[in-house]
Amino acid sequence: MGDRSPSERTTVKRLPKRAAYDSATIHAILDEGLVCHVGFLVDGQPCVIPTLYVRLGDRLYLHGSPASRMLQAVQDGQTVCVAVTLVDGLVLARSAFHHSMNYRSVVLYGTPSAVEDPGQKAEILRGLSDHIVPGRWDEVRVPSEQELRRTLVVSIPIDEASAKVRTGPPLDDEPDYELPVWAGVVPLRLVPGTPIDDARLLPGVKVPAYAANYQGPRGVPGPDGS
Amino acid sequence: MGDRSPSERTTVKRLPKRAAYDSATIHAILDEGLVCHVGFLVDGQPCVIPTLYVRLGDRLYLHGSPASRMLQAVQDGQTVCVAVTLVDGLVLARSAFHHSMNYRSVVLYGTPSAVEDPGQKAEILRGLSDHIVPGRWDEVRVPSEQELRRTLVVSIPIDEASAKVRTGPPLDDEPDYELPVWAGVVPLRLVPGTPIDDARLLPGVKVPAYAANYQGPRGVPGPDGS
Numbered sequence: 036m037g038d039r040s041p042s043e044r045t046t047v048k049r050l051p052k053r054a055a056y057d058s059a060t061i062h063a064i065l066d067e068g069l070v071c072h073v074g075f076l077v078d079g080q081p082c083v084i085p086t087l088y089v090r091l092g093d094r095l096y097l098h099g100s101p102a103s104r105m106l107q108a109v110q111d112g113q114t115v116c117v118a119v120t121l122v123d124g125l126v127l128a129r130s131a132f133h134h135s136m137n138y139r140s141v142v143l144y145g146t147p148s149a150v151e152d153p154g155q156k157a158e159i160l161r162g163l164s165d166h167i168v169p170g171r172w173d174e175v176r177v178p179s180e181q182e183l184r185r186t187l188v189v190s191i192p193i194d195e196a197s198a199k200v201r202t203g204p205p206l207d208d209e210p211d212y213e214l215p216v217w218a219g220v221v222p223l224r225l226v227p228g229t230p231i232d233d234a235r236l237l238p239g240v241k242v243p244a245y246a247a248n249y250q251g252p253r254g255v256p257g258p259d260g261s
Numbered sequence: 262m263g264d265r266s267p268s269e270r271t272t273v274k275r276l277p278k279r280a281a282y283d284s285a286t287i288h289a290i291l292d293e294g295l296v297c298h299v300g301f302l303v304d305g306q307p308c309v310i311p312t313l314y315v316r317l318g319d320r321l322y323l324h325g326s327p328a329s330r331m332l333q334a335v336q337d338g339q340t341v342c343v344a345v346t347l348v349d350g351l352v353l354a355r356s357a358f359h360h361s362m363n364y365r366s367v368v369l370y371g372t373p374s375a376v377e378d379p380g381q382k383a384e385i386l387r388g389l390s391d392h393i394v395p396g397r398w399d400e401v402r403v404p405s406e407q408e409l410r411r412t413l414v415v416s417i418p419i420d421e422a423s424a425k426v427r428t429g430p431p432l433d434d435e436p437d438y439e440l441p442v443w444a445g446v447v448p449l450r451l452v453p454g455t456p457i458d459d460a461r462l463l464p465g466v467k468v469p470a471y472a473a474n475y476q477g478p479r480g481v482p483g484p485d486g487s
Contacts, residue, residue: 044303044306044308069348069362069449070346070348070362070364072298072300072309072311072344072346073309074298074300074307074308074309074342075307076307077270080270080340080342080370081300081301081302081307081308081341081342082270082300082307082342082368083298083299083300083309083342083343083344083368084344084368085298085344085346085364085366087362114306115307116300116306116307116308116309117309118298118309118310118311120296120298120311122295122296122451124454124457125393125394125475127394127397127472128401129401129402130401130402130403130404130408131386131390131398131401131402131403131404131408132402132404132405132408132412134390134397134401136295136296136313138296138311140311142308142309142310144306160357164357164360167351168351168353168447171353171360172357174442174443175354175355175356175357175360175440175442176355176356176357176358176437176440176442177356177357178356178357178358179358182356182358186358204457204459204460205459211402212461213463214401214402214463215463215465215466216400216401216402216466217400217458217459217462217466217467217468217469217472218459218461218462219456219457219458219459219462219468219472220456220457220459221394221453221454221456221457221472221475222453222454222455222456222457223295223451223452223453223454224451224452224454225348225449225450225451225452226449226450226451226452227447227448227449228350228447228448228449228450229448230445230446230447230448231430231445231446231447231448232443232445233430233431233443233444233445233446234430235438235444236443236444236445237439237440237441239441240441240442240443241443242443242445243443246353246443246445246447249351249447
């Protein structure tokens with residue numbers, strides 16, 4: 036996926052100065068996100084379901100049970116919409132009207148297909164694990180053949196995508212700068228707490244550094260190193 | 262909205278033991294969320310857009326510019342789907358297969374309508390402000406008549422809704438408890454940072470307590486006190 040011109044539906048109409056269509060911006064937002072919201076049709080009705088995901092190269096991958104209604108629905112050839120939203124802060128202006136939020140979001144469209152090859156499925160699940168908790172995969176029991184069969188993996192080409200980003204301070208109407216009201220930004224960030232040991236740990240098993248100092252999701256090289 | 266039986270589309274099919282349909286659970290999740298993801302149709306294609314919201318009583322309210330494609334689209338009589346997802350932690354099991362996430366989510370359906378009355382619009386915008394930053398509204402310049410005209414407020418009755426909640430430790434296959442692998446939960450929470458003063462504050466204006474010690478969104482009494 037190189038830089039691309041936006042399609043009609045990915046052209047940001049509201050506040051177009053906040054829009055970006057380059058892969059670097061879009062990939063960086065996707066790589067920092069944990070949960071996406073998938074929009075799809077069931078009997079003509081739009082449905083939205085949150086789920087984990089990973090971006091590898093030019094594709095987004097979802098996984099779940101073969102019984103998942105969402106995963107079943109998205110495989111019938113329909114184009115789905117996926118949104119990833121990172122909340123960066125509350126923007127407090129001097130007027131109620133100019134309050135806002137700092138955020139980075141991506142909205143993308145693509146037509147999903149199931150990944151059938153067990154080896155490829157395992158690689159994608161490893162990518163998902165590396166995205167969410169880097170270092171974890173090498174320590175755990177990897178999926179058995181039966182577990183791979185019981186895991187549906189869906190691939191969504193990032194055919195059309197746009198990013199929208201707001202940063203910086205509030206922007207007030209000029210006369211309102213005379214008001215004796217505090218204005219500024221309250222930063223927000225998804226922060227890890229102290230890991231909670233499972234009650235059935237074997238003696239001497241300590242919490243690993245990647246959990247004790249969890250840094251959040253990160254990008255993972257795709258199959259072609261992208 | 263009392264407790265209700267789920268409709269076909271709000272019946273949680275996957276892992277039904279995680280489902281809840283009572284108003285107390287649903288309202289508590291909605292009241293703690295900052296951003297919702299709205300699923301709606303444009304030319305038969307599902308679209309998902311993140312936006313702020315507030316729940317007041319049995320309704321969810323969105324707001325934005327009259328030029329917003331999303332707000333325009335949701336007023337054409339279609340039923341929209343709104344999802345709110347709170348991420349509570351990563352669940353690290355001894356096998357890759359049983360990794361999971363602790364979360365609380367709501368998915369609801371309703372048919373939006375525009376709120377026309379300026380007084381009612383102002384009350385809802387106050388509710389939105391009280392939901393996101395309690396205490397803020399009383400300090401800022403409230404919306405002018407013109408600003409109210411330039412703000413579209415949309416009301417969505419929470420006609421059908423379901424919650425899905427996962428809490429607690431990982432659940433591994435019995436033989437995997439013999440593995441010398443750390444397992445447990447990494448809690449995650451949206452945490453405020455130190456407020457950033459706007460560059461043009463008047464001399465002597467200090468950061469208010471509700472920003473310095475921001476506690477996150479909270480519930481707001483509805484028009485009938487609910």
